[in-house]
Amino acid sequence: MINLIRPYLSPRVYPLLLLGLASGLPLALTGGTLQAWATVEDVPLTDIGFLTLVGAAYTFKFLWAPFIDRYVPPFMGRRRGWMALSQVLLGLTICGMGFLDPSRSLFWLAALATLVAFLSATQDIAFDAYSADVLRPEERAAGAAIRTLGYRIGMVVSGGLAIWLAAVWMGWGGMYLFMGLLMFGAAVLTWLAPEPEVAGANVAPRTLYDAFTVPFQEFFSRKGAISILALIVLYKLGDAFAGALSTTFLIRGAGFSPEVVGAVNKILAVIATIIGALIGGGIMSKLGLYRSLMLFGLLQALSNLMYWMIALNPQNLPLMALGVGFENLCGGLGTAAFVALLMALCHVQFTASQFALLSALSAVGRVFVAGPLTPPIVDAYGWPVFFVFTFFIALPGLLILWFMRASIKALEKDPAPASDTGD
Structure with a gap:
């Protein structure tokens, strides 16, 4: 049993749990949770159907992945820098969604949600690359497992738990503000995470x-x-x-x-x-x-x-x-x-x-x-x-x-x- 647990104790593996949570967190906030909010606010069904298009960025994220390879932020390296930047921007945009009302400002809420989906897909690109770069070959199995766990937890937090928080405690706007603050916390975790050891991890393509x-x-x-x-x-x-x-x-x-x-x-x-x-x-x-x-x-x-x-x-x-x-x-x-x-x-x-x-x-x-x-x-x-x-x-x-x-x-x-x- 100890041998099965040991791979997860590596300093390059266990941070992927919380970073995976941050990667999965925005997904439901632009999907099922947003649809639930619109439904509660009596938004017409045809308009709710329009909201399903918000998540298209996740499907096409490979189109701008080369930009993440080519350009290196001036802080935290090529992978962590993009992760932290997208997490800070996600915090701002998710908080911004909390100040809108779907019954009155559906267009602007959908526009912000689309931006959240784009930033979330960008975070996924950088996080996937970071996971592959930071793990040693013998750690990839445990790393793949722990990030999957984190991602699933993030989906649960922004899905069922978020809807419960909105319904019984914080209200919809307060819940989105809270989720935005969690993304700011994720940027701090990214700053604390180790830099990849592998040679060439921060060597970008020439052009x-x-x-x-x-x-x-x-x-x-x-x-x-x-x-x-x-x-x-x-x-x-x-x-x-x-x-x-x-x-x-x-x-x-x-x-x-x-x-x-x-x-x-x-x-x-x-x-x-x-x-x-x-x-x-x-x-x-x-x-x-x-x-x-x-x-x-x-x-x-x-x-x-x-x-x-x-x-x-x-x-x-x-x-x-x-x-x-x-x-x-x-x-x-x-x-x-x-x-x-x-x-x-x-x-x-x-x-x-x-x-x-x-x-x-x-x-x-x-x-x-x-x-x-x-x-x-x-x-x-x-x-x-x-x-x-x-x-x-x-x-x-x-x-x-x-x-x-x-x-x-x-x-x-x-x-x-x-x-x-x-x-």
Whole structure:
């Protein structure tokens, strides 16, 4: 047990918990929490629907990630400087939202929320790059797990907890002011966090043109680059298919009430994901990156069959809770290993650009494949057959992983290959 905890005690690992919380905090403030505020203030439904566009910045953050690589703030270094700057600006803009009323100033509130989303995405770019740069190779597993935990806590704080604070204590404006003050506190934590040790962490590309082009050139010059991209797209594709309509399945296909499904998904699923990520970090420190990716990938595939069992045994609450818990536990394990893989693949000079691009690529399967294809498959074959299908759709990613085992094992010892494109 001590050996599983030890990786989290590193001075480069444990700060990522609170920094991850700061990264996850703004998300709900421009999403579900903002929609709840607008709903309470009797804003028309069509206008509330308009607010869903606010979060588009998170999808397109790879477009300005090269700027984060190219320009170095005059304080705290290339990664921490951008983190602190975005956190201070987030504090100001979130506090600014607290002075507005959605029933009277919806346009200006939406404009500020859009700015918050942009700044939050910028913080994410810098934080992802910082996490990859500050961690030693043997610490990536624990670092990926602890930042996932922090991010989830941040979402809970700005989601359910924020709504409760607004409803029973501070009011909506006071709650947003409080959340803004938390972001100022995050800037102090960033100042106290250690600077990356790796050589070249503060060496920026020569020009903005280089910042936009060289990360691609460097990545595609590597042996097996196309296989790496295929692995990133396919590794969690089976998991994405299984989760695409999981709530709809539990209500319509398995016959559970929305209240029961909401309680299980909001409480049990989150707890299981966090536990999975933390356990995954400890296990990875012993097994290494390749073996952990393979083990956790197999567990992810097998966990999808729990939904198949639920589909064959509808309205079985213990089975449903067990299935949802196990699936999210395995998803947390896989996420910890997958984030560690993305960190290992990034070149230190272009971490912001490459991490943003690789993480965006990892969403391709979830957004453009699993989402659109799940409904017609379910309509044609039914839920039980669909969940068996999700098991088999997870296997190609594991097959690619097996073929790339030598390359992945090499990443466990050394970061992504260096190049001479910098100084």
